Amino acid sequence: MQVVQGTLDELGTSLADVTFVVVDLETTGGSASASAITEVGAVKVRGGEVLGEFQTLVRPSEPIPAFIQVLTGITDAMVAGAPRIESVLPAFLEFARDSVLVAHNAGFDISFLKAAAAATGHEWPGFRVVDTVHLARQLVSRDECRNHKLSSLAVLFGATTTPDHRALHDARATVDVLHGLLERVGNLGVHTLEELRSYTSRVTPAQRRKRFLADALPSAPGVYVFQDAAGRPLYVGTSRDIRTRARSYFTASEQRTRMAEMVGLATSIRPIVCPTTLEAQVRELRLIAAYKPRYNRRSRFPEKALWVKLTVEPFPRLSIVRQVLADGARYVGPFRTRLAAEAAVAAVHEVVPLRQCTARLGLRGTGSECALAGMGRCGAPCSGRQSVEEYAQVVEEAAGLLTGDARPVTGRLRRRMGELSAQERYEDAGTVRDRLLHLVRGAARAQRIAPLAASPELVAARRAERGGWELVCVRHGRLAGTGVSPAGADPLPYVATLRATAEVVQAPVGPVPAASAEETELVLRWLEEPGTRIVELDGTWSCPVGGAAGLRAVLEPAARGDVVPFDDDPAPAPAQRATA
Incomplete structure (x- = not known):
């Protein structure tokens, strides 16, 4: 049995090891651009244990509106001797350093902190953020709690501190709410920070339980095939990183209902590593045409x-x-x-x-x-x-x-x-x-398509992202083989090997290529991209002067929203190519 060593990125950060700083602010109004912070309260926790607290009033540059004084109990007299935000913010950033920020309705608090950083000339550290309102909406039904306000959730989860619109009190109550929500998602199989931040009730427990299907997949370009218990393809896709893309089907980033249904039926994922992205795209088309997977919508019937x-x-x-x-x-x-x-x-x-x-x-x-x-x-x-x-x-x-x-x-x-x-x-x-x-x-x-379909062989090369050359062999419009020559190596021996090992392709009938038209379109787009060099050409590759491609380039922008299949990503009219 082969043992696959997972990377730290794949395993994620255990919630028990995450340092959370739960923060709450009191302000003079609801807009970060027109209001100021009057109080900051924060609690640092890890593994359910409180590590420290931070609390201070902040003296704003404008008087506190009367209704805000009534709501929070913070008066102008109370903040008269308090430090300015210029002093408070650096101290808070140091307190919260290397932690994950948590807030109830985090968008509000984070917007004020970012505005304060910009106003005082401090660079915002780019904290990762968890919003307890978002989590509560996913995990707490209306039957349990009439709304998702902090005061209501504090009662539901038995918070030891009653929120009262004072920053530290509200932060302490939010800590108890956070721990109650973490217990719930833990029962649903969410155990890492990455899973918590992407959590949504749209991703079913059944989907999460199948994350292991992607564990042994390679981080390489190619095709992935979701299969059912009988080995029948359910869905075929392609990606520059098979493992990363496949893992996304088990997180909130995948929001298509039919994909959730597909994942529910899948029992395995078969990877097909390809040396080039073009080969991966072509293999995807061929597999979809051959198996007609029920969850693929495009190109199922090229015939x-x-x-x-x-x-x-x-x-x-x-x-x-x-x-x-x-x-x-x-x-x-x-x-x-x-x-x-x-x-x-x-x-x-x-x-x-x-x-x-x-x-x-x-x-x-x-x-x-x-x-x-x-x-x-x-x-x-x-x-x-x-x-x-x-x-x-x-x-x-x-x-x-x-x-x-x-x-x-x-x-x-x-x-x-x-x-x-x-x-x-x-x-x-x-x-x-x-x-x-x-x-x-x-x-x-x-x-x-017709000139490429009529050409017995065309070999082209393009610089690879990591050095060396991507090599492509096309015969009668069909991708016959691809390869990569290493950086610093003479590519010509690799070209010779590619030509010797490429698929033998019979000449097609008439203007039809020896592949689906969609495959030949993919090949053409690759060939027409800047930086592609023709290495060998047996045949003639040219377009008629005054042909339809030029007129299409003029008309297409006027109807960009009315693109028919085969033109999902319309290519520009090709430059005139000479014969070889």
Whole structure:
């Protein structure tokens, strides 16, 4: 059996070893920016034992309001001979040094202390803070206590001091409340300061009890897989630090209800360490696609992606298909939803008079014309009014928009948007814009993916964060292997090893890469980031001048909130790449 030695960070700081300084302030008002401190009271405790107390009145620069004097019993006469905050604050900071501050409604007291530090030129030490109000709201129900005021909680927990709006008395009462709350969270399995500060009732006891699942995980980049008792993947994720990320599922930082349900079913976490972050991201996509874990929402069905096809026949038309064939047709995509694909088709039909009928037409039309012909939206090849040669010119316009220089046709769409806006038909103009954006996204995606899909091999390198080089081998758009060369070492032997051991990838059909489009998008983003160098390229990697990527870069900011899948983090248009 392998024994895993935990780090101090993993074990946390035992609450029995923590020194708490429970503090309470009396002030002239409720705002730290407009009021002053009139009294400071604090109690230092550790392991249930009182180690010391701190109490002093403070002379404010302004008179104490009458209603505050009545509330606290602190009068102007009482503070007339008291020290100023300039003297009190350094003494308090020394008393509280190396401790955890505790207060009831801590935001109030801490804001006054920070304001005093700023006003007197003292650096705030950055104390860790525990708020007994927050804990009480998680642990004390309304059935037990009518509210979470200090006076009510003091009665509930049998405090030996009655709070009366005097700082030291209130601090002593808060100590008893703190100990009562610590006893309750201890019964729920909270035994460290880190667990206490992140405690919330949203994290169920069942979740906390499963923290041990993350204990033996490596602190390394890669993929983690939550599995049920039968070994079935429930959820797949990726992180730069597998252990830290997995541990977060058992704390307050994880607030998704479905994740709490998932953790309740999980019995193990399988780590997959990866040499590079890119490999981890790709492995995550592949595992989600392969196992379709019930708690992963994204990319579970990449095989359902759609393409827009410009058919191969005497009178071609646009068709939405799921499969790309080696039939010489032009394809644009992929699109995740039919709605997006239909919007792209509608954008083309807006300015290019392609036929929209689905009938198969011969070389000579014999049918009757449809309404679109009468509107000038189609040349009516179905009736013989348009020859194959004449229609071919229309097809080339559409092909240019889809796979080549998109500027002529998209210029017409943008003029159409301008015309509609000038007529104050803003909703119609917005519809044209949205259709155009779906179109250029799909076209730009296809124009970026197709060259990489056609390239038998591309090897690239980028400086690693800790020195050396991250190495990536891509074959037909699929990540075939990654590696890292150590700092100071010649990377070329590592490149040779990577090429020799990388996955053998068969050439795909048409513009479709030998991987999911989402995987190829990840690879492209990595390749396009500053600092990436092309080491080897077998093939051609280029984008058409005037292609859809440039227009997308212009249109995307106008509709940043309407991003379709595959574009969760839209990449900028790539620079023109030369062939090698």
